[in-house]
Amino acid sequence: TQLLEQSPQFLSIQEGENLTVYCNSSSVFSSLQWYRQEPGEGPVLLVTVVTGGEVKKLKRLTFQFGDARKDSSLHITAAQPGDTGLYLCAGERDSSYKLIFGSGTRLLVRP
C-alpha cells in the first residue's frame, strides 16, 4: 500500500515566521497535489506538481517536488493568520485520478 507521511502534524507559529511542511513516501507518484482545508469546508487545491525537481511559487508559498517524485515540501514565508488551516498533500496513483492523502499538517499562525 502506498503511504504518504506528513510532518509535522501540528505547527503553531507567530505571524511573520517561516515554516516548512514535508510530505514523504517510499512510492513514486505521477503527480502530487497540495490542498488547504479550513474548518467546516472541503479541501481546496493549492498546486499540482508533476515533474521531478519542479518548484512552483504561489505568492508566499513555495512548493517543491523531489527529484525522484517520492516527496514534496511546502514552504511558507512570513506566515500570516490567514494561512491557518489544515494542509494536505495527495499523490496521484498511476494517473488513475485516485489520490492517496497524507494525514495532514494543522497550522496555526498567531497574530
Next chain:
Amino acid sequence: DVKVTQSSRYLVKRTGEKVFLECVQDMDHENMFWYRQDPGLGLRLIYFSYDVKMKEKGDIPEGYSVSREKKERFSLILESASTNQTSMYLCASTTSYPELADLSDTQYFGPGTRLTVL
C-alpha cells in the same frame, strides 16, 4: 465555478439505521469520489465512480455501498450504521478530460457531512 454540494452538513443517526449521503456536482464531471476524514488519518477513499452505473471500491469500502444512477449525483449508503462510522464524509469530483474542460485535474470537494452515529 465548479460546485459540489452535499445534502447535509451535519447528521445524527442511531446504530443500525440506514443512512444516505447525497452528492451533486454541476460540472459534468465523469469521476466522483467518496472519502472519510478522521483526525490523524487524512482522507481515505471509500468508493469512486468513473461513469454512470460504474463503481469501484476504494481503500475502506466495508460497511458502505454507493449508487450512481445519474452523472451528476453520487450517493453513499451506510446499510446499517455503526458507531465506528462516525466521521466527516467528503465528496469530490474531477473530469477525465482536463484539457477539454480548460481545468486542472484537481479534485473539487464538497463542504463535507459530519455524521455522528449514536
